[in-house]
Amino acid sequence: MRTFIIVFTIIVSTTLQAQSPYEKGMNKAFELWGSQKPDEAINLFERIGRAEKDNWLPFYYAAQVHIITTFNIKDANEIESRLKKAQGFLNESRTFSKENAEILIMEAMLNTAYVVYNPSVNGPLLSAKVEELYRKAKVLEPENPRATLYHAEWKMGGAKFWGKDPKDFCPEVEKAILYFEKAKSNDIPFYPSWGKDQVARIQQNCK
Amino acid sequence: MKFTLTLVFILFLFSVKAQTTISGNVSDSSGNPIPGANIYLEGTYDGASSDENGNFTFTSSETGQQILTISFLSFETFTLVEDVSKMINLKIKLKEDVNSLDSVILNAGTFAAGDNSKAAVLTPLDIVTTAGAAGDFIGALQTLPGTSNNEEDGRLFVRGGDANETNIYIDGLRVFQPFAATTNNIPTRGRFSSFLFQGTNFSTGGYSSEYGDALSSVLLLNTIDEPDQEKTELQFINVGLGGGNTQKWGKNSLSINGFYLNLAPYQEIISQRIEWIKPYESLSGEAVYRHKFNNGLLKVYGGLSYASFDLIQDDINTPNGFNFGLKNRNLYMNSTYNGTLGNDWKIATGLSFANDYNDIGFEDTDVKDVENSFHLKLKLRKRFSNRFKLSFGMEQFLNSFSEDATSPDFGEFNSKFENNSTAVFTEANIFFSKKLAMQLGVRGVHNTLLNNTKVSPRASLAYKTSSKSQISLAYGDFYQAPQQNILKFDTDLEPEKSSHYIFNYLYQNNGRQLRAEGYYKTYKSLVKFDTEIPEFDSNFTNLGDGYAAGVDIFWRDNKSIKNLEYWASYSYLNTERDYRNYPNRATPNFATEHSLSLVTKYWISDWKSLLSTTYNFGSGRPYNDPNESVFQNKKTKTFNSVNFSWAYLISQQKILYFSVSNVLGFDNVFNYQYSNTPEMNGNFARQPVRPNADRFFILGFFWTISDDKNDNQLDNL
16 A cells, blocks of 8 residues: 555656646747747747647747747848748648637738838738738737737837827727736646737837 | 565656657758758657757657658758658758749749739839829830830730730630720720739740730739728729729628729810810729638629720821721620649639620711620649649630621621630649759640631740849740731631740849840731731731841849839840731831830838839831832831829828829820822822820829728829
């Protein structure tokens, strides 16, 4: 009996201590991204996505790393191939989660990256699409802080271009702050919760 | 002791689940290491990224046969099925992905515009903001090299070919009457509103075997797959009014638009050289419905238009001029389905139908004609791999034409014919590597009216000479049935034939593009007749021939000057042909030896204005002077025109637009008309053929109403 209890304890504690391979993998991928190894992070997210088979999150993050990476690249070919790849990941992500506000927001960011990279060509081509993506995301989740914040930033950019006051959208940023505070931590591990640290940067427009 | 043993045994189980090491090296086909490749066992968490030297190593507890996958941006994904224990010291060579952005492009002869094509020379905005184009998508194409500017006609004259040698397709289906009905010396416009299209491919030669019945060129227009959002658009212009609306619901969307054009008020103010009895008036409407299926997209397009005008045309042989009046009604329907069939098969099929009715008054002669045309098409495409794709298809054209002419001189005259043809085509697309690609095609056509069958081969080859440049070659044979104005009198003829030989050089570097193309083109079996114009008693033969040779240069630069985009085109054309009633080979009036266009677009953000200018130059056009012994050996003076447009964005959704053509008022002459009979001194008198007015002004207000309040019509102007 005693033996049994000890063995049982050992087994239980091992499983408790050890994270699931999924959690371990995801944590490792975020760590790689954090330590300036975006491509290794993307590779790991992709591997997890393929192993998990029905989880939209790894592909979502693989796309996000690609998109964020393009903001620091000059080479047109690399930007385009990364964004193309990111779109592929988002499409895979969507097959596991159809009506998902977070994926729509990420797709809006992807299209924003196209506009940033070549405004004169992609601006007129994609502006309406970006709007529509944020609009759809807000229909699905009216209080999504990322949709509110980044939509406000996008509109501020538009206002600056048209010589209008970007401050008009500051109340939206305030709302986003409120939504960030209200946002309950999601039961699903690694559910998107990023963006709060960008509030200060975007609020620069409100001074 | 027993306990210890048990514990040791259990711990052993946990720590040592037999681990196998998987290792190897990833390189490209020439042995250069690929860092950052993703290597993993499919369906597991086990994997790694390759290091700077392309090496990778990781462990796995999997056993037996597994799938190892190696993937990397712009390379084809590699898979290896093997026992895990043998996956050690692997040497993996990845093949380049020929679909990646830096691959060679098969582009000889082609200008892509508007879509996301790598070889795109114009953006959608360019097509409509080019000064002088006045919202007509054909106008912007006339600033591309290979076209001869024939301002008095408005259609596309490509590489020594006349306007009938270019065919227009919407979503792969033939448009039978793409241009508004008009008469001599009154320029026409495209019938279709530019805002329905998202991509344009303009081929000035050597095009795919999917298209036929055009000796010189095809223009391929693609309608929008999915509109971005619901919106209403209103247009108020000094010559007309228009509106459009787009709705989306579920997997459906519907766009409709209408336009009413009336030149009468405008012509009251701006004097015209022509005496208009009833100025040009037209009413047109279009609708596009789209439905998304799980594996495909259905589009149904319909357009209906009415147009009429009546005028007195100057004519040196008729002192009071002659009267020409026209009423036209045109219906065009086009429905297509594009989808996937699984197993890398794709299907594209569709049907287009046109009904065109003209009521023409020509002095005392009254002509009524009706033309019904159908085009049915089915195309299948199989992707065997990224490197080899095969497509084949079949199409049927049905065309019936009937005409009733009544005149006090000859009573009533009827003519009618049915011009049907069946075509099959196939094309293989082969990428040998990222640097070398080839397209081979063949097209066979049987025409029941002319009762003959013609086979035409097409080929093109492209080779990438450096990361920024490539060369390509294209060859093709092209057949085209004689035009309606000949077939109505004689159907015992052969199709006309041309052959194209094209050499293309392309240089692209970060917002700058240079494209230079040299070509040689031969014409055979051109239709000749022995009267001034085709008539019922003319003798028609296929004895005409000709050639065209030239160089087209295109340069575009979006980067060198901030906020300024510009492009420049130059074409050199040397062509002669013996056709129609020519006594010998000569250069026709529509062919200019040197053509130059310079288009600039400057964005002034403080004024929220887009200023565009277009300068067009054409060397003198040949004309025939009957006072000379040699046919067609005189040239008009050079053609010059500076066009200007200004789009001012009042707010994000309201645009004020102003444009004027030929700002500097150059007095252009296109041709000369000579008297049929000499004067007393034996000389033939002449009068110049000039534009109907030197300048054309457009003033418009464009208003878009949408939920998000930031879309506008700048891309439709």
